[in-house]
Amino acid sequence: xxxxxxxxxxxxxxxxxxxxxxxxxxxxxxxxxxxxxxxxxxxxxxxxxxxxxxxxxxxxxxxxxxxxxxxxxxxxxxxxxxxxxxxxxxxxxxxxxxxxxxxxxxxxxxxxxxxxxxxxxxxxxxxxxxxxxxxxxxxxxxxxxxxxxxxxxxxxxxxxxxxxxxxxxxxxxxxxxxxxxxxxxxxxxxxxxxxxxxxxxxxxxxxxxxxxxxxxxxxxxxxxxxxxxxxxxxxxxxxxxxxxxxxxxxxxxxxxxxxxxxxxxxxxxxxxxxxxxxxxxxxxxxxxxxxxxxxxxxxxxxxxxxxxxxxxxxxxxxxxxxxxxxxxxxxxxxxxxxxxxxxxxxxxxxxxxxxxxxxxxxxxxxxxxxxxxxxxxxxxxxxxxxxxxxx
Amino acid sequence: xxxxxxxxxxxxxxxxxxxxxxxxxxxxxxxxxxxxxxxxxxxxxxxxxxxxxxxxxxxxxxxxxxxxxxxxxxxxxxxxxxxxxxxxxxxxxxxxxxxxxxxxxxxxxxxxxxxxxxxxxxxxxxxxxxxxxxxxxxxxxxxxxxxxxxxxxxxxxxxxxxxxxxxxxxxxxxxxxxxxxxxxxxxxxxxxxxxxxxxxxxxxxxxxxxxxxxxxxxxxxxxxxxxxxxxxxxxxxxxxxxxxxxxxxxxxxxxxxxxxxxxxxxxxxxxxxxxxxxxxxxxxxxxx
Numbered sequence: 001x002x003x004x005x006x007x008x009x010x011x012x013x014x015x016x017x018x019x020x021x022x023x024x025x026x027x028x029x030x031x032x033x034x035x036x037x038x039x040x041x042x043x044x045x046x047x048x049x050x051x052x053x054x055x056x057x058x059x060x061x062x063x064x065x066x067x068x069x070x071x072x073x074x075x076x077x078x079x080x081x082x083x084x085x086x087x088x089x090x091x092x093x094x095x096x097x098x099x100x101x102x103x104x105x106x107x108x109x110x111x112x113x114x115x116x117x118x119x120x121x122x123x124x125x126x127x128x129x130x131x132x133x134x135x136x137x138x139x140x141x142x143x144x145x146x147x148x149x150x151x152x153x154x155x156x157x158x159x160x161x162x163x164x165x166x167x168x169x170x171x172x173x174x175x176x177x178x179x180x181x182x183x184x185x186x187x188x189x190x191x192x193x194x195x196x197x198x199x200x201x202x203x204x205x206x207x208x209x210x211x212x213x214x215x216x217x218x219x220x221x222x223x224x225x226x227x228x229x230x231x232x233x234x235x236x237x238x239x240x241x242x243x244x245x246x247x248x249x250x251x252x253x254x255x256x257x258x259x260x261x262x263x264x265x266x267x268x269x270x271x272x273x274x275x276x277x278x279x280x281x282x283x284x285x286x287x288x289x290x291x292x293x294x295x296x297x298x299x300x301x302x303x304x305x306x307x308x309x310x311x312x313x314x315x316x317x318x319x320x321x322x323x324x325x326x327x328x329x330x331x332x333x334x335x336x337x338x339x340x341x342x343x344x345x346x347x348x349x350x351x352x353x354x355x356x357x358x359x360x361x362x363x364x365x366x367x368x369x370x371x372x373x374x375x376x377x378x379x380x381x382x383x384x385x386x387x388x389x390x391x
Numbered sequence: 392x393x394x395x396x397x398x399x400x401x402x403x404x405x406x407x408x409x410x411x412x413x414x415x416x417x418x419x420x421x422x423x424x425x426x427x428x429x430x431x432x433x434x435x436x437x438x439x440x441x442x443x444x445x446x447x448x449x450x451x452x453x454x455x456x457x458x459x460x461x462x463x464x465x466x467x468x469x470x471x472x473x474x475x476x477x478x479x480x481x482x483x484x485x486x487x488x489x490x491x492x493x494x495x496x497x498x499x500x501x502x503x504x505x506x507x508x509x510x511x512x513x514x515x516x517x518x519x520x521x522x523x524x525x526x527x528x529x530x531x532x533x534x535x536x537x538x539x540x541x542x543x544x545x546x547x548x549x550x551x552x553x554x555x556x557x558x559x560x561x562x563x564x565x566x567x568x569x570x571x572x573x574x575x576x577x578x579x580x581x582x583x584x585x586x587x588x589x590x591x592x593x594x595x596x597x598x599x600x601x602x603x604x605x606x607x608x609x610x611x612x613x614x615x616x617x618x619x620x621x622x623x624x625x626x627x628x629x630x631x632x633x634x635x636x637x638x639x640x641x642x643x644x645x646x647x648x649x650x651x652x653x654x655x656x657x658x659x660x661x662x663x664x665x666x667x668x669x670x671x672x673x674x675x676x677x678x679x
Contacts, residue, residue, distance in 0.1 A: 286485060
């Protein structure tokens with residue numbers, strides 16, 4: 001019935017298969033209509049079963065990866081809470097949490113360090129990491145290039161410069177500061193896209209080069225603002241240069257949490273459409289994706305996330321850039337990975353914070369550690385790109 | 392023997408009234424096509440030909456709603472495709488752009504899955520229809536054995552068949568292809584065109600493709616349209632379109648057209664002056 005086709009079927013047959021494990025109809029086998037009909041149905045049922053199996057395998061794998069990442073995030077959060085100058089036990093942390101949540105008396109000697117210093121630091125770090133990871137991967141997906149991450153193409157620098165100006169010159173804080181950073185981020189995104197405009201769409205190569213140039217100029221501006229500031233001190237300056245969690249406090253947590261939840265959910269809803277953009281605007285349009293609308297909506301959400309995180313922790317270097325590729329590696333080749341990039345971003349920030357606090361000699365801001373990881377990786381990717389490989 | 396319920400009947404494609412009505416096309420205000428009309432006959436294979444920059448890909452873009460006409464409209468079953476919901480159009484008209492790109496490392500099965508996008512809501516619920524459509528696309532293109540292979544590691548012909556399988560999983564009745572044979576060597580070009588002919592014969596898919604190679608276009612098309620400077624220079628059967636006068640007027644090429652004894656279709660052979668020997672002789676005459 002089902003005839004295995006000859007492996008050497010030549011190109012003159014439209015159905016020339018290299019190594020079919022399944023008997024697939026060959027056009028040459030036109031013995032009788034009935035035989036063909038039966039063969040095709042049987043084959044397709046078999047193929048469908050095999051597709052279902054591999055789909056199930058992939059779902060399991062992807063659920064396992066997400067679960068492991070979440071476990072890692074919780075573990076890192078715990079380590080960041082418990083290991084400092086002094087080591088706290090699990091029961092210490094639970095009793096402090098009980099006191100804080102139930103509104104009871106603070107635990108002497110523990111509550112201040114754990115609940116007021118470390119917990120907000122962990123919360124801000126995780127939320128900002130999520131925001132950077134989601135925003136970076138969204139840009140990388142839409143523009144179909146790892147280098148098109150917002151921290152490379154100047155959008156983070158735009159939000160950061162606006163935030164530094166907002167704090168130093170205008171004395172803003174909280175949601176107002178985030179909104180001001182957002183304006184800076186959006187304006188920079190619009191400027192980079194306009195500069196890279198070429199025949200109806202932004203050219204990705206131009207966008208990356210323009211963005212790198214603009215980022216350098218904006219970083220100079222923010223340095224100048226910091227140097228001119230009266231309240232100049234190393235700690236706050238470092239926050240705006242590389243990103244730091246040193247100033248994290250509870251009042252910062254609520255605004256960034258709201259932004260991450262709302263924008264994160266919206267991005268998740270957009271994900272099936274954003275995924276199609278990875279196949280290029282023409283194919284996506286042919287498949288019924290409203291390309292321009294999807295691009296604009298996803299980029300707006302990404303800039304909102306990025307600006308809110310930058311206004312909170314400063315531009316923690318390279319987290320947006322690194323999270324997408326790491327998540328893509330974990331998710332498997334060709335799979336969409338924006339959501340997981342968010343979790344990876346949070347893990348990166350917390351892990352870097354743990355390292356930053358335990359470096360001998362001095363405490364360094366978290367951004368210094370992420371720079372130490374991200375810089376070399378950027379160089380490696382640049383070299384690969386220059387050699388004409390896909391990155 | 393299994394029962395004789397024709398399986399291919401599940402995949403028979405419906406005829407649609409599909410036409411471009413006096414469309415004008417422009418890029419950034421620069422007009423490329425002033426006034427173009429074309430009725431696409433259902434269940435037939437058509438080829439759009441013309442020299443580089445003549446506007447043939449632009450016309451295909453308009454048919455695929457990638458480019459909105461400045462005047463006139465492309466009509467699908469009585470309605471303009473620019474006003475119909477784009478996903479509804481995507482269930483009837485499929486497009487394979489020239490040299491499409493995919494994320495690195497994606498498997499062939501995963502790529503083909505994307506053809507089901509138009510049938511899904513905001514959160515895609517995968518069902519047996521989707522599964523069958525993908526299985527059929529894999530089977531019809533002979534890619535079942537390569538389903539789990541990465542698109543990056545298969546041959547050029549197999550890769551192009553995978554892209555056609557994606558369009559097939561989309562289950563559209565009309566398939567538009569922009570130079571589906573570009574960058575393929577001659578055996579793969581024939582392989583791709585054979586596959587499209589097979590899909591047309593077995594399932595009644597209506598095919599419209601932009602092609603460079605005139606002799607191949609004549610071999611694989613029911614009808615042809617030659618475009619020159621955004622205007623239709625000739626239209627009809629391959630025998631009516633591929634003529635010596637058209638080659639001279641549209642392509643600026645002195646060539647003779649003969650009939651292929653095997654197919655009875657026209658084949659184009661450039662004039663004897665376009666050869667190494669003739670050019671050498673011409674040079675020798677000039678030098679002496």
